[in-house]
Amino acid sequence: MALPPTFADIRIAHARIAPHVHRTPILTCSAIDTLVGGHLLFKCENFQRAGAFKARGAFNAVLGLPDDVAMRGVVTHSSGNHAAALALAAKSRGIAAHVVMPRTAPVPKKAAVAGYGGHIIECEPTLEAREAAAADLVARTGGTMVPPFDSSAVVAGQGTCAIELIEDAGVHLDAILCPVGGGGLLAGTAIATAAISPDTLVLAAEPLAADDAARGFRAGAMQPQVLPVATVADGLTTAMSDMTFGVMRALVWDVLTVSEEAIVEAMRLIWTRMKIIVEPSCVVPLAALLEGQWDARGKTVGIILTGGNVDLDRLPWMR
């Protein structure tokens, strides 16, 4: 089982990746503040390289490899932002990235990976096929497997986002909210926040249609995702790992769940009022506040907007 990173690991990751990733801005929106009744600071990882916070973990994992290991390349199986981020990080180091993707993956996702020079290996669209293809690649190339979240190095990289949010906020944060899928961002955020702003609550949010984290959090044991998962927040359908689940139990204040309607509404609200492109997965925390799942009135709240990679031809409100 992967171990959680320490806060020292996150600090080291921050220094390591700083030349390669953006220190993304924090934006505010008075119209949304009025709706929520609190003051929200949005950490804009949609402006991050490759369009999502995933660049942080991917760069940390790739840059942390010894030269003789790195030269054999990296491997992952993912159909999402992690794959593109890993391809970008590998390209920056001049090494190969082998990405196993289901042959049914959307064309824009494949194009993103290929655009950063990643080698795509297609497989059948099952978890077993993906894992087998990835294991085969590792055996064949000697490359290092870089999973999307069940990795100390990846979680350490994702935790760097919270350091910047807390440092750049300029005010004390009563809470930080972030979405939870596999839990890599959540775990990194919780560890960093506990270390440098211990009286800031960390809350997770996920779609009600993929509420394994919330059920597990309350039950005190990991719960399976109920299949099939049908949510517009397609980045949050992953189940957590033992490691990320353990960090969540230890450090997270609560896990909020939101309806599909609230997700689409929150996405349109951010697009319309803030004029920025965010993907459905990353508006889930704001949706939770708009639905009153946690009372933000009078509070100062940091929200991590995790990514901005959307298919403009398939927006959730298009029929």
Added chain:
Amino acid sequence: MALPPTFADIRIAHARIAPHVHRTPILTCSAIDTLVGGHLLFKCENFQRAGAFKARGAFNAVLGLPDDVAMRGVVTHSSGNHAAALALAAKSRGIAAHVVMPRTAPVPKKAAVAGYGGHIIECEPTLEAREAAAADLVARTGGTMVPPFDSSAVVAGQGTCAIELIEDAGVHLDAILCPVGGGGLLAGTAIATAAISPDTLVLAAEPLAADDAARGFRAGAMQPQVLPVATVADGLTTAMSDMTFGVMRALVWDVLTVSEEAIVEAMRLIWTRMKIIVEPSCVVPLAALLEGQWDARGKTVGIILTGGNVDLDRLPWMR
């Protein structure tokens, strides 16, 4: 005929409106730089209050009125961003804004004006009906007419954007590009740039389908718009005024024209790579560079992204 503002007027406007408008950020995008071959600095007026640069001119016009005049309110006829901006500025000063809009104006446009407390007076969708209704309102209320661009105060306000772009760029700009519709932003930009960065070229861009400015620029005399105007850049269909046309002739280097396809392509490019929402009218300068209408290779170019008010249910690439 309205007179152009002096640069001193623009400086005064800048100090006057500063507490009320955002000093919007400048964003860059290495992927777009690679496509164009130059370095582009995007001045993001899509993040401006009410979603467009129009807030600058509207606030300057409203705040510049003497108290006894202001108390009778302001009047305009517009179906676009100027109407919403004027309503916001009037609300800030606690005075009434009367906005004549064609009854056929899109619902989101009316909602924006009403959302800022503007009083909407509907009329038939002809220029004559709009002007008559506005003149009637002025006569009836004693309010001050604030036209969208043919006004020294409005042009002075729009010129403040270029001051910020030049001051915040941190590097010398070889050129500044902005779209031209009625010419208020173009005139203000040209006057400010001539004063504080005289060796920076100012270029205008407009849709080929609404190329009155380009034809007039070359002919040396104002040219009528060829009707009906069919362009996705619906903010740029207006004809110029004698004043804005005169400033353009005197100070602008060239007027570029672009195809409809290039406009939609440039809009998708900014949405996809920069993760910001911009409206079709404001991507016309980038479209011109992508079409090679002006060679930006090796140059540092400021581009004013004028606004971000789009109807998310009617995007140009939706069928």
